[in-house]
Amino acid sequence: MDKPPFIDAGPADVAPGRCAVRDAGGTPVLIARDADGRLFALAGTCSHALLSFEGARLRGRSIVCPHHGARFCLETGKALGPPASAPVATYAIEEAGGRIRVRLA
Numbered sequence: 001m002d003k004p005p006f007i008d009a010g011p012a013d014v015a016p017g018r019c020a021v022r023d024a025g026g027t028p029v030l031i032a033r034d035a036d037g038r039l040f041a042l043a044g045t046c047s048h049a050l051l052s053f054e055g056a057r058l059r060g061r062s063i064v065c066p067h068h069g070a071r072f073c074l075e076t077g078k079a080l081g082p083p084a085s086a087p088v089a090t091y092a093i094e095e096a097g098g099r100i101r102v103r104l105a
Helices: none
Strands: 007-011 018-024 027-033 039-043 057-059 062-064 071-073 079-081 090-096 099-103
Touching: 007 018, 007 027, 018 057, 027 099, 039 099
Parallel strands: none
Antiparallel strands: 007 099, 018 027, 027 039, 039 090, 057 062, 062 071, 071 079, 090 099
């Protein structure tokens, strides 16, 4: 079975230790670059209250929701702390030609 294509998620201007919610073909995706420069892509909406991760903060290898403080693993999407108990989706990500692309499957 063929994998879905990668979708453009904007310029690769996310600095180490930062994150941003981007649009990838109409789907909000959180793009995070850890302090080591490694990129991660997760669903752009928290599983707790279904609010946007816009304004989220990175804490090591986790993301902290700006609304209620739920934490999620950047690598697996697993909920690491309340009030969230359900994970968020993670996506394959690549950087090429100054752009970030994600595979939403």
